[in-house]
Amino acid sequence: MLATNTQVTESPKAPRPHDGSGPLKVVPVRRYGTWALGVVVLVLLALLVRAFAGADIEYALVAKYFTASPILWGVWHTLELTLLAMCLGLALGVTAAVMRQSGNPVLRAVANGYTWLFRGTPLLVQLLIWFNLAIVFKTVEIPGLWSASMNSVMTPFVAALLGLGVNEGAYIAEIVRGGILSVDNGQREAAAAIGMSQGKLMKRIVLPQALRVIVPPLGNEFIALLKYSSLAFTISYSELLHSANKIYTANFKVIELLFTASLWYIVLTTVFTLLQQIVERRLGRGHNTQTKGFGRRLATNLMPPSWR
Amino acid sequence: MTTTQSFVPSVHSTTAMVQAVDVHKSYGRLEVLKGIDLEVAPKEVFCLVGPSGSGKSTFLRCINHLEKIDAGSLSVDGELVGYRRVGDRLHVLRDREVARKREEIGMVFQRFNLFPHMTALQNIMEGPIQVRGESKAVARERAMALLDRVGLKDKYGAYPGQLSGGQQQRVAIARALAMQPKLMLFDEPTSALDPELVGEVLDVMRGLAEDGMTMIVVTHEMAFAREVGDALVFMDGGVVVESGHPREVLTNPQHARTKAFLGKVR
Numbered sequence: 001m002l003a004t005n006t007q008v009t010e011s012p013k014a015p016r017p018h019d020g021s022g023p024l025k026v027v028p029v030r031r032y033g034t035w036a037l038g039v040v041v042l043v044l045l046a047l048l049v050r051a052f053a054g055a056d057i058e059y060a061l062v063a064k065y066f067t068a069s070p071i072l073w074g075v076w077h078t079l080e081l082t083l084l085a086m087c088l089g090l091a092l093g094v095t096a097a098v099m100r101q102s103g104n105p106v107l108r109a110v111a112n113g114y115t116w117l118f119r120g121t122p123l124l125v126q127l128l129i130w131f132n133l134a135i136v137f138k139t140v141e142i143p144g145l146w147s148a149s150m151n152s153v154m155t156p157f158v159a160a161l162l163g164l165g166v167n168e169g170a171y172i173a174e175i176v177r178g179g180i181l182s183v184d185n186g187q188r189e190a191a192a193a194i195g196m197s198q199g200k201l202m203k204r205i206v207l208p209q210a211l212r213v214i215v216p217p218l219g220n221e222f223i224a225l226l227k228y229s230s231l232a233f234t235i236s237y238s239e240l241l242h243s244a245n246k247i248y249t250a251n252f253k254v255i256e257l258l259f260t261a262s263l264w265y266i267v268l269t270t271v272f273t274l275l276q277q278i279v280e281r282r283l284g285r286g287h288n289t290q291t292k293g294f295g296r297r298l299a300t301n302l303m304p305p306s307w308r
Numbered sequence: 309m310t311t312t313q314s315f316v317p318s319v320h321s322t323t324a325m326v327q328a329v330d331v332h333k334s335y336g337r338l339e340v341l342k343g344i345d346l347e348v349a350p351k352e353v354f355c356l357v358g359p360s361g362s363g364k365s366t367f368l369r370c371i372n373h374l375e376k377i378d379a380g381s382l383s384v385d386g387e388l389v390g391y392r393r394v395g396d397r398l399h400v401l402r403d404r405e406v407a408r409k410r411e412e413i414g415m416v417f418q419r420f421n422l423f424p425h426m427t428a429l430q431n432i433m434e435g436p437i438q439v440r441g442e443s444k445a446v447a448r449e450r451a452m453a454l455l456d457r458v459g460l461k462d463k464y465g466a467y468p469g470q471l472s473g474g475q476q477q478r479v480a481i482a483r484a485l486a487m488q489p490k491l492m493l494f495d496e497p498t499s500a501l502d503p504e505l506v507g508e509v510l511d512v513m514r515g516l517a518e519d520g521m522t523m524i525v526v527t528h529e530m531a532f533a534r535e536v537g538d539a540l541v542f543m544d545g546g547v548v549v550e551s552g553h554p555r556e557v558l559t560n561p562q563h564a565r566t567k568a569f570l571g572k573v574r
Contacts, residue, residue: 189374190421190480194435194487195411198403204438208425 061256065247066263074243075264081160081239082226088165089225093172098202100177111173118170124231127163130154131235160232160239168225175217179210212283219276223269230265240264323386325350325491325522326371330380333366340366342546343380348539351520355533355554358543359569364526367543368493371524372413373406384413385490411439414484418496420476422468428455428479429464432486439487447486454482458512474505478512485516492516494525530573534558542566 065071092114099111118126134150141147183206191201230241244257326348333341340363348354356364369375370382373390382389390406391398401409422431432451436442455461458478468476477497484492494513498506510532517523517536527533533540537554542563550563561567 184421186417186419186421187423190415190417190423190483192374192407193372193410193413193415193417194483195407195439196435197407200438204434205423209423 057255057259058253059256061253062259062263065244065257065260068247070243070247071240071260071264074238074240074261075268077237078226078229078239079268081157081164081229081232081237082222085161085164085168085229086222086225088161089168089172089221092166092169094176096169096173097176097180100173101180101202115170115173118167119174123163123167123228124234126167127159127231127235130163131156131159133159156232156235156237159235160229160237163235164225164229164232168221171221172218175221176210176214178217179212179214180206182213183209212280215276215280215283219272219279222276223272226268226272227265324348325352325385326354326524327383328367328380329382331367331370331377331382332379333363333370333375333377340546341370341377344543344546344548346541346548346551348522348524350522352522352538353517353536354522354524355537355540356524356526356543357528357530357533357540357569358549362543363546364543365495368495368524368526371491371493372410372415374415384409407439411435411487412490414487414489414492416477416480416484416492416494416497418499420468420473420480420500422476422480422483424468427465427467428460428471428482431468431479432483435483435487451482451486454485455479457485457515458482459508472505473501474508477501477509481509481512481516490522492521492523494523494527496526496528498527498529528573530558530570542569544569 096111096114099107102108131154133154137150139147140150140153187205187209188201191205196204229239232239233241233245236242240261244261248254248257324347326346328344328346331341331344332339342363344363344367356368358364366375370377371384371389376390387409388398389409390401392401392405393399422428423434426434429448429451432454433444433447436447436450437444452461452464455464458481460475460478460482463471463475463479466475468479471479481497497513498509501509506529510529513523513525513532514536525533525537533554539551540554540557541551542549542557542561542565544565550557550561550566557566558570561570
C-alpha cells in the first residue's frame with residue numbers, strides 16, 4: 001500500500017499495473033449523507049429532550065410511583081388478563097383455523113361466521129357489549145344444572161377476558177390458517193401415504209411446521225393484546241391504566257402517572273419481545289441450513305457487516 | 309452392509325398386485341385418464357413412461373387414493389382402492405379406512421417430502437410409532453437397519469435440510485419401507501436430483517427389486533427401466549399407447565408416438 005501511494009506521479013487517469021507487492025486497497029463508498037442525517041436527528045432529539053426536561057413534570061414522581069403498590073397491582077392484573085385472554089384466543093383461534101380446513105361445510109361456515117363477526121366490530125364496542133349484557137339477560141343458566149344472575153357473573157374481569165379473548169381468537173384464527181396454508185401440500189401427501197389419519201397428520205406434521213410461520217405474528221398479537229388490555233379501563237377493570245387513572249384523579253399528576261404506566265408497558269413489551277425471539281430460535285430446528293426466514297434475512301441485512 | 313434381512317413382506321395372493329380396469333379421471337373438464345387397463349403382477353418392477361401431462365403420475369397417485377378416480381375400478385392385492393363394494397354399489401371409504409389401506413402401499417415422491425422438523429431417523433420412525441403404535445425401541449431398531457440398508461447409517465441424526473437430494477430421497481425410501489408395504493410407488497424419484505446423485509437412488513431401488521418388492525415406477529430413466537424393469541407401459545394423452553417387456557418396447561417401439569417420445573428422451 002505504501003509503495004502504491006508514493007508512486008502516483010506519471011499519469012493519474014490510466015490504471016497502473018499492480019506491482020504485486022501487496023493486496024490492492026478497497027475503498028468503501030463514503031456515505032456523507034448518513035452522517036449529515038445523523039447530526040440532524042441528534043439535534044432534533046436534543047431539542048425534544050430539552051423541551052420535556054424544562055416542562056412542568058415531576059420526574060421523581062414517575063420513578064416513585066413506578067413501584068407503588070396500586071401500580072404493581074395494576075401491572076399484575078394487566079399481565080393476568082393478557083395471559084388468560086391469549087390462552088382463550090389461542091384455543092378459539094386454533095380451533096377455528098382447523099375447522100376452516102375441515103371437509104365438513106357446517107364446521108367451515110361456523111368458523112367463517114365467527115371470524116367475520118368478531119373482526120368486523122371494534123374491540124371497544126365488544127367490551128362494552130359484554131359488560132352490559134346484564135341489561136338484556138338477567139340470568140345465565142344451564143337449564144336444570146346451574147343458574148346465576150348475570151350481574152354476578154359478568155364482572156369487569158370476566159367481561160374483559162371474554163371481550164379480549166374472543167376478539168383475539170378471530171385474529172389468531174387467520175394467523176393459524178395462514179400458517180397451515182404455508183405448509184407444502186407434499187407434506188400432507190407424504191404423511192397420508194404412510195397411513196396417517198387427518199387428525200394425526202395435522203397434529204404431528206402440519207401444525208409443528210406451521211408454528212414457525214405462526215409464532216412471529218403471534219408474538220405481535222400478544223404484544224398488541226397487552227396494550228389493548230388497557231381498553232378494559234373503560235369497563236372499570238383494575239388494570240394498569242385504571243390504577244394510574246385512580247391516582248391522578250386524586251393528585252392531578254396526570255402526565256407523571258401516564259408516564260409511569262407507559263414505562264411499565266414498554267418494560268413488559270420488551271421482555272416479551274425477547275422471549276419471542278428465544279422461542280423463534282428454538283422453532284428454527286432443522287432449518288439452519290435451509291434458506292433463512294424473511295425476518296432473519298431482514299435482520300441480517302440491517303446489521304452492520306462486522307456483526308454478521 | 310452387514311444385514312441380509314429382507315424388508316419385503318410375503319405376498320399372500322397369486323393374483324395381480326394391482327389391477328386397473330377402465331380407469332377414468334378428470335380435473336373439471338380436462339380428462340387426464342381416459343380408460344386405463346393394466347395389471348401388475350406380484351414382485352414385478354413395473355415402469356410407467358411417457359411425456360409430461362400423459363397422466364402417468366396421476367394414475368400412480370390414484371393407486372393409493374391420493375387422487376379419486378371417477379369411473380372404472382382399481383384394486384390393490386384384490387381389494388378396491390378407496391371404495392367398498394356392497395352388491396352393485398361402491399361406498400366411499402371413510403378417511404380412517406383409506407389411511408389403513410395406505411399403510412400397505414409405500415410411496416416415494418419426486419420432491420422427497422421428508423418432514424423437515426424431524427431427523428432422518430425420526431422421519432423413518434414416525435409411521436411405525438404413530439400409525440402402527442409400535443414401541444420406540446422396535447421402531448428405532450428397524451429404522452436403523454433401514455438407514456444402514458440405504459447406506460446412511462451415520463446420518464441418522466441429520467435433518468433433511470442438512471442432506472443432499474440423493475440422501476434425502478434414500479431416507480424417503482427408507483421411510484416408506486418402514487411401514488413394510490407390499491407395494492412401492494415411485495413418482496419420478498430421480499427427476500429432482502442433480503445428475504451425479506441419480507445413481508445412488510437407483511442403486512437402492514435396484515436392490516429393492518432384487519429382494520422381490522413389487523414396484524411401480526414412473527420414470528424418465530430408460531436405462532433403469534431396461535435393466536431392472538419387468539414390464540413397461542408407455543402412456544400418452546391419458547391412454548396406454550404401448551406395453552410389453554421394457555427391452556422390447558424400448559428397442560423396438562411399434563407405435564409412432566412411442567418412437568417419437570423415445571427419440572427425444574435418448
